[in-house]
Amino acid sequence: MRTSKRARVLAGTGMFLAVVLSAAVGLGQETRPARPEEKKEAGMATTLDNLMTAYNGESNAHARYVEFAKKADEEGYGQVASLFRAAARAEEIHAKTHGDVIKKLGGTPKADLKKPEVQSTRENLAAALQGETYERDTMYPDFMKQAKAEKNKDAMRAFNHALSAETEHAKLYKEALDNLASWKAGKKDFYVCPVCGYTVAKIDFEKCPVCSAPKDKYEKIN
Ligand SMILES: [Fe+2]
Numbered sequence: 001m002r003t004s005k006r007a008r009v010l011a012g013t014g015m016f017l018a019v020v021l022s023a024a025v026g027l028g029q030e031t032r033p034a035r036p037e038e039k040k041e042a043g044m045a046t047t048l049d050n051l052m053t054a055y056n057g058e059s060n061a062h063a064r065y066v067e068f069a070k071k072a073d074e075e076g077y078g079q080v081a082s083l084f085r086a087a088a089r090a091e092e093i094h095a096k097t098h099g100d101v102i103k104k105l106g107g108t109p110k111a112d113l114k115k116p117e118v119q120s121t122r123e124n125l126a127a128a129l130q131g132e133t134y135e136r137d138t139m140y141p142d143f144m145k146q147a148k149a150e151k152n153k154d155a156m157r158a159f160n161h162a163l164s165a166e167t168e169h170a171k172l173y174k175e176a177l178d179n180l181a182s183w184k185a186g187k188k189d190f191y192v193c194p195v196c197g198y199t200v201a202k203i204d205f206e207k208c209p210v211c212s213a214p215k216d217k218y219e220k221i222n
């Protein structure tokens with residue numbers, strides 16, 4: 001009699017625990033962010049997808065700016081050509097960083113390189129400004145949000161580096177576009193951080209303001 005009562009108590013406790021546990025699991029499913037594979041099933045972009053998109057974008061931006069630099073030289077805008085070369089180097093650094101994170105996540109970086117559409121230097125600057133503005137205001141902030149939700153620190157760092165550099169590129173392109181006539185003669189020196197791609201016309205800091213790399217690591221490009 002005692003044994004069966006004890007068994008009933010144990011069974012009751014077990015059921016109680018099962019109910020509590022399943023409720024906890026249920027709650028967990030409602031509150032935690034979706035895992036990458038679940039996002040995949042739902043057709044949403046994961047951080048790995050976003051890294052691939054960014055890798056493709058940066059690779060194409062690099063190719064585009066190399067061509068824009070040639071065109072600027074042809075048209076006698078030597079200083080604009082320098083800016084395009086510096087920005088091209090920065091985009092190359094971003095592509096490399098994104099690619100490294102993709103590999104770390106088990107993916108293979110792939111870029112679909114399109115033939116750049118080259119117009120006049122004024123138009124190329126306007127197109128470049130538009131591209132950087134989109135990356136600064138929309139693309140990278142969205143990618144950062146997703147990487148944060150997935151707690152992917154490598155991706156957050158890669159996206160933050162690109163976001164900071166694109167913000168500076170947009171400023172420099174705008175400056176060139178607004179003062180095109182004075183961006184003609186000779187070349188202009190720019191400095192690019194080899195770690196994060198931050199691009200400046202003047203080094204007035206000891207360490208990279210974005211990634212803290214020492215200033216003497218900056219590459220001079222003109
Ligand atoms: Fe850029």
Ligand SMILES: [Fe+2]
Nearest residue numbers: 193196208211
């Ligand atoms: Fe940096």
